[in-house]
Amino acid sequence: MLTNAPKGTKDVLPGQAYKWHYIEQAFAELCKKYGYEEIRTPVFEHTELFQRGVGDTTDIVQKEMYTFTDYGNRSITLKPEGTSPAVRAFAEHKLYAGVQPNKFYYSIPCFRYEKPQAGRLREFHQFGVETFGTADMMADAECISHAYDFLQAMGITDIELRINSVGCPNCRKKHREALREFLKPKYDALCDTCKDRYERNPMRILDCKSPICQELSAGAPMMLDYLCDDCRDAFEQLKSNLDAMGIEYVVDPGIVRGLDYYTKTAFEFVTTKIGAQGTVCGGGRYDGLVEEIGGPSTPGVGYGLGKERLLLTMEKCGVEIPETEGVDAFIAVMGDEAKAAGLKLMRQLRQEGLAVQMDIMGRNIKNQFKYANRIHAKKTIVIGEDELAKNSVAIKDMATSEQESVPMEEIAKALIK
Ligand code: ATP
Ligand code: MG
Numbered sequence: 001m002l003t004n005a006p007k008g009t010k011d012v013l014p015g016q017a018y019k020w021h022y023i024e025q026a027f028a029e030l031c032k033k034y035g036y037e038e039i040r041t042p043v044f045e046h047t048e049l050f051q052r053g054v055g056d057t058t059d060i061v062q063k064e065m066y067t068f069t070d071y072g073n074r075s076i077t078l079k080p081e082g083t084s085p086a087v088r089a090f091a092e093h094k095l096y097a098g099v100q101p102n103k104f105y106y107s108i109p110c111f112r113y114e115k116p117q118a119g120r121l122r123e124f125h126q127f128g129v130e131t132f133g134t135a136d137m138m139a140d141a142e143c144i145s146h147a148y149d150f151l152q153a154m155g156i157t158d159i160e161l162r163i164n165s166v167g168c169p170n171c172r173k174k175h176r177e178a179l180r181e182f183l184k185p186k187y188d189a190l191c192d193t194c195k196d197r198y199e200r201n202p203m204r205i206l207d208c209k210s211p212i213c214q215e216l217s218a219g220a221p222m223m224l225d226y227l228c229d230d231c232r233d234a235f236e237q238l239k240s241n242l243d244a245m246g247i248e249y250v251v252d253p254g255i256v257r258g259l260d261y262y263t264k265t266a267f268e269f270v271t272t273k274i275g276a277q278g279t280v281c282g283g284g285r286y287d288g289l290v291e292e293i294g295g296p297s298t299p300g301v302g303y304g305l306g307k308e309r310l311l312l313t314m315e316k317c318g319v320e321i322p323e324t325e326g327v328d329a330f331i332a333v334m335g336d337e338a339k340a341a342g343l344k345l346m347r348q349l350r351q352e353g354l355a356v357q358m359d360i361m362g363r364n365i366k367n368q369f370k371y372a373n374r375i376h377a378k379k380t381i382v383i384g385e386d387e388l389a390k391n392s393v394a395i396k397d398m399a400t401s402e403q404e405s406v407p408m409e410e411i412a413k414a415l416i417k
Contacts, residue, residue, distance in 0.1 A: 008122025
């Protein structure tokens with residue numbers, strides 16, 4: 001028990017971490033190009049931030065949250081998603097009073113009590129971006145293009161962008177009635193969760209993962225046919241913005257999104273490479289959310305992208321992530337005097353920006369060389385009595401086995417070249 005991590009969590013071991021650094025760095029760099037600035041919010045928030053009133057019908061809020069009472073009797077929840085915390089920070093720090101729009105990105109852990117399977121964990125990790133303060137479909141197109149560029153830069157070839165509009169509270173009302181009418185004769189066959197959704201928010205039934213509910217909802221009235229003029233115009237605008245950017249998409253009227261606060265734009269990037277959990281990225285517009293959380297009425301749009309699913313897809317696409325975290329040089333020493341010289345040199349070289357290691361296990365010289373091989377050091381610097389006498393070292397290239405003698409003060413130069 002003590003040596004087992006909780007179900008649905010995953011360690012990232014040292015030999016794997018470079019993959020995470022790779023995607024995280026690439027994401028941050030792309031955000032810079034797009035003008036999204038990083039925002040960091042706490043891992044836990046007040047439960048009410050996610051559980052706003054009884055209206056929320058999502059699985060996440062109803063049965064997946066990690067919620068506990070702290071010693072001060074407050075209800076606390078580990079964040080299941082990134083948008084609400086970003087909105088909370090936006091409202092709390094009155095960022096709406098500054099220059100608009102506000103464009104954020106984040107890289108966070110999320111916690112959801114789900115049934116663990118490939119690409120579905122209880123602690124997983126997300127990248128996200130959010131734009132606050134504009135209802136213009138330029139913002140939606142920019143955010144979609146950001147996800148698109150990122151997925152392309154990560155070498156993902158087999159992925160499809162699907163877009164839809166989920167309308168606004170006004171036009172959704174009519175659609176909801178039509179949907180209830182359509183599902184009424186099938187009600188008894190729906191799963192228990194969907195029976196509940198039937199009253200609260202029947203649109204969510206279209207997103208049910210159960211094959212039976214999926215079959216029952218085939219041919220159901222689609223939101224796209226019920227859009228009001230404003231929502232229809234926005235959707236047309238979005239499509240022409242994407243066309244202008246040369247971004248291919250498929251209109252998929254079945255895209256609903258898991259959270260209730262979405263309005264108008266909804267989109268997903270889906271791959272067939274990783275099986276059932278094929279949605280790598282999902283997002284959309286949430287014009288009502290800031291106000292719902294207690295800020296001034298402010299439109300917003302954003303997306304979340306699962307890091308674990310991204311890495312799985314990259315693996316399936318055969319993407320080779322470059323291992324950049326190697327050791328530039330290993331310093332092998334013979335004798336106490338050499339050891340002292342090695343310690344001094346190691347510190348100098350590290351200050352010069354090189355990745356340098358020495359033996360700290362008391363190995364003899366032969367085993368020091370073996371160890372240098374094991375950790376894939378590019379070069380081995382040898383210091384012994386001879387070298388000390390000449391104030392120089394021998395540098396061995398581990399790939400070619402070539403060896404050269406280098407004066408002490410020129411080592412950094414020799415390593416960098
Ligand atoms: P799904 O339909 O697969 O359950 P979702 O709609 O619940 O996804 P979002 O809330 O939109 O997902 O989260 C954005 C992204 O985070 C998803 O596209 C996915 O890549 C990732 N994600 C969501 N839940 C999990 C999970 N339990 N484990 C790993 N990744 C996840
Ligand atoms: Mg989900």
